[in-house]
Structure formats: C-alpha cells, structure tokens
Amino acid sequence: MEVKLHDIGEGMTEANISSFLVKPGDIVKADDPLIEIQTDKMTAEIPAPKNGIVKEFMVAQGQLVSVGTTLLLLEDVHSIEMNITQPPDSKKENFTVNSDKKKRIMASPYTRKIAREHNVQIKDIEGTGPAGRITDEDVYRYIQLSKKLVETVGQQKEEHKNDQIGEKIPFRGRRKQIAKRMTQSVYTIPHCTLFEEVDVTNLIQFRNELKTTNIHLSLTAFFIKAISLSLKDYKIFNAKLEEEQEFIHILNEHHIGIATDTPEGLIVPVIHHVEQKTITAIHEDLKELTHKAVENALSIKEITGGSFTISNVGPLGGSIGATPIIQHPEVGLMSFHKTKKMPVVVKDDQIAIRSIMNISMSFDHRVADGATAVAFTNRFAQFIKNPNLMLLEMI
Template identity: 65%
Template structure:
C-alpha cells in the first residue's frame, strides 16, 4: 500500500519531510505516526492509514514533496511471517523527538514503562551512559599529534536552511512581493495601564499588558474594519471581516510561529489573557494544531520583552492587511501642554499595512484610537460595557 501526503489544512500544496518516526520492518497500528513534515505554518505528523509493516520510504529527510506524492510503502501484516516481526517500539511523540534531537537510535533503548514503553527518563539515562562510555574510551585511546602551523583555519559554518525556517522564508517573500508595505510609527503612553496592571497583580489578579493591547485593537478594528480585511483582486472587492481572529507571533527555537486567538471581539480581557498564555505554551512546546494557526485576520508582534525599543518594519502575514508590532516601553521626560516636564512610560508602536487597501491617514486615525484606549484604561473599560 502507498501512503501519500494529504492536505493537512488550509489548502497546502507541499511540505518538507523533517524526519522518519519509524524504520523499515517496524510494525505499526492505524493512526501511529510514521513521519514528520513541515508546512509553511506548522510541524505535523503523518499517521498510518491502517495496521501494517513498513516496507520502505520513497522520500528523504529535507525533501520537499507535493500533496499526493507517495511517502512510503506499507505491507499488510497478514502477509508477513510472525518469525520476522521486529521489536515494537512504544514511545510518545515527544519522547521520540528527544531521541531524534540528540541523535539517539530509539530502537536500541529498553523501555522501563508499562508494556515496555520508552520514557523520557530512559532516553536521558541512555545518553548519560553513552557519554560516560565515550569519555572513558577517549581517555584510553587519546594520542597527541602536533598540528602543522600551515593548516588552513576553518572559516565557514553552515546551518540547515529547511523546515520551518525555509517555509517562513517562502511566506515572507510571497508577502513582500505581493503587498506594497507601508509602515507607520507611533508613541503610546502606557503609564496608566502599567499602573493598573500593577494594582491587579497586588490583588492576585494578574493580567498581561498584551491582553489589554489585544482588546484595544479589537475595539479599534470595529471602528476601522479596513484593517481587518482581505483584498480579493480577482473579484475586485475588499472583504471586511467581522470576526477578529488575531495572530500572536511567538519566537520558538524552531522559528517564528503565529497561533491565532479567535473571536477577540466577544471575549473579556481576562479570557483573552488566559487563552493567550495557553496558545503561547502550546507554540513553545510544538503542540499547535492546524486550527490553532489558521484563519487569522490581523497579527501582532510583541518584541518588547526582547528589548526592542525603537521600531521595526514588520512584514504582513499574507493575505492579511495589517500587522502591529509593540516595542519595549521606557521612562522618558515628557513636556505637558502647560510646559511642565513629567516622567512617563512610553512605548513605540510600528504598524505595517497594505497600501493597496488603506492609506496613511487611516492608519494614523486607527493608531490614535488605539492610543486613546491604552493611555486611559477607563475608556477601554467603558467600551466593553
């Protein structure tokens, strides 16, 4: 039987093969993960359509394959003699990932869990034992050889350009070559909002400042729906979307990923805070589903915690119309209307938008409305009544 790459979400046309989760000769059950692929938005496991024995793979890690391509051949269990059945590996996908990332052949490990299941601890113990053995052998066999002074130095290092990094590159190129980007910069006074968040924390009701940003953006998008839209050039219409599904850019070890927080227009700031933390944790642990990362209508990037304090020109998540980036807030002297100097907490904001769909004046009005809600949190609360 041929196991083929199917569409795992949002009309994908291709994916890159990351790694194999089984090897030829392994016995698998229906829905057992066979290999891991990387699309432009997520890492996904391809499950077995039925029970069988892995005969051979027809693709290689790092290869980009189209939907409908054959990935591997699966033999019927009944056709294989019982005397030729290999050891069955029982381990969770996360445990397998630990083994892969550390170059460990999981088939060499004896599981200590129920029914011989291989646990995370089994992997770590195997790694420790292998390291000790390697060190002992190195000490025993070490021979010191003088290095020629004429030996040329190694001047080049390389890292793989594949997986999520390659898919991000494709999306960025598509966006920058399709959308005429224009970036608007603004300064936002977050003094009162920071004080409010501090007061909430003192009464054991912590709410992140980003949750307030998201709600203020949603309120602003209701008044300026042009930034929550999609340009349909073929039918010559701009589709204004009523639902606010806002993507939140998360910096992970494997690259940028944008989980989507849905229906922010219907949710309280407390709910937004809770769901945002849940999505962020799933992103950091590579546990996002295709539903978690699809259907976004607007995107934010909060680089403040990383120390980004001046500005940026963020690239829009095609086919969305706009993206807002929040930068680090810092205390600055500010001159009031009556020429008094006071210290305020000021945050820079960068907003990139599709200049085919909206103009600069509209972007200024949009960020002005957002700033008004953030600078005086009481107004934000009034809008939610």
C-alpha cells in the same frame, strides 16, 4: 498500496520529512504512525491507512516533498498469510515470519526533535513518563551520560580539534517555510509602515493595582483587546483582499494572531473571537497558546484563520522600531517595541516622567491609506493611555 502525503492543514502544499517511525518489514495496524513530517506551522505524524507491512520508503529523511507525493509502499497483510499459516515441510527450508509489531515509541514531536538535534536514537532511551513515554528530561539525561562517556575516552576532543570550517545549519523545515511565506508577502503586498509612541504609564499603573488584588494580567492581553476595539472603528484593517475577484472582504470576527518565537522558529498561534472575550479570557488564551507553541503542540485550528497579527518584541529589549512583514493575506500587523521612561510635556506645559512604548504598524497600501492607518493607531493609543476608556467600551 501507496501511502501519500495528504493535506493536514489549511493551505499546506509541502512538508519536510523529519524521521521514519517504522522500518521496511514492520507489520503495522491502521492509524499506527509511519512518518513524522514538519510543515511551516507544526510537526505531525502520517498514520497507516490500513493494516499492512512496510515494504519500501519512496522518500528520504530531510527531503522536502509536495502534497500528493508517495511516501512509502504498504503491502497488504493478507499477502503473507500463506507464509504464516502454511505447515512446515521437513524436506524444505523453513522460513519464520516475525509477526511482532515494532514497539511504538511514545514521545512528543518536540522530544523527538531534541533527540535528532543531538544525533541520539530515541529508541535507545528508556522512558520514565506515564506508560513508558519518553520525556524531554529522559533525552537530556541520556545526552549527558553519552557526553561523559565520550569525555572519558577522549573522543570529543579529537572530533573537534581540527574543526575550523564553521557550522552549517540546514535550511529546511519551518525555517525554509517561513522564508517562503515572508517572500510571498513582501512580493505580493506593497508594505507601508508608520511609527508611533504610546504612553503606557496609566496602563502599567492599572495593572499593578490589579496585582494587589491577586489579579495578574499581561500587558499583551490589554494590547490585544485594544486592537480589537480599534478594529471595530477601522474595519478596513480586519479584512482580506480578494484581488482576482476584485473586492475587499471585511471580516466581522477578530481573530488575532500572536507572532511567537520558538526553538524551531517563528509561529503565529491565533486567539479566535477576541471581540467577544474579556481581557482575563484573552490573557488565559495567550498563556496557553504560547506554551503550546514552545512545545510544538498547536493544533491546525490554533494556527489558522487569523485576521490581524501582533508582535510583542518589547520584552526582548533593545528594539525601538521595525518594519514588520504582514501575514499574507491579512491587511495589517502591529509590533510593540521597547518601553522606556522619558520626560514628557503634559498638562500646563509641565514636565513629567512617563513610560513610553514605541509601536510599528505595517499595512497593505492597496487596501488602506496612510491617514486611515494613523487614525487607527491613534485610536489604539487612546485606549492604552486611558485603560478606563477601554473597560467602558466593554460594558
């Protein structure tokens, strides 16, 4: 029986073979994990469709394969029943069939990734988690012990003594998929980017006041809600262009994607139905999705269906502007950059020190015009400058 790569998520066309979880000759049961794969959005395991024996792998580790590709051959377990049940003949050579299934190694995809990156065989690690599950700490502990052994015999110094050719980083997996998606977006969408300064002084003060009542909310949660409220007035930015059918699909629900930096590269988890949620609920969703993104534990639903995307690079420092690339087939993306205190002319030509944040807004110029984009960012800035106005809109 051929076990093929199937579509495990919305729009998936190919995946990278991360590792083999079994070996030829292993007896497996239905739903046992066979191969670990990496798409542009997540790591997943391909399970056995039925009981059987692993006969032969048809792909190699690190190979990029398309949906429909045969990954391995699975022999029907009934085909060896005769060998197992046949009485031994003293005049013939006895053959023993090992029916012990390979013990399943319990570890998360991210834990397996740590082991692979350090050239560690995860099967050699003893797990200390529940039911013997291998944790990240188990892998790092094993790595440290291995390093000490290498240092003792002087191997590490010898291995790196003549290394003058630099480092080669594999261009595959999520990194390659990100490149493919970004190239598609740039070549498909005529990007136009505008820049604006937003006064966040009152919002920061309001958030600090909430902290005194033991209410802790991130600024990003306020930004997301302000985006949603602005999309109510400027729906064209919460849309998708159906170019072949010649219409623009205006979406009623606000599914906001959050560009998130992870050890494996950029990923965009999605907070669904932001238009229905409070700022507190948005904050909790944001915290949970960010944690899952770093742990590579996001579900298909949590990374699909976005209608508008944000990118908060301000906390990283240094960035005062950018030309963000839109998540195809969305229409807009807003980035929040560095916030700094600066003198500003306020009421009656007075000078005051205010906290000013730079933003970048990229939009699809086929769908919207510059004047509409300016109006949209002005509406967003109005909510941020006057957070009470934002709360009033939610009543």
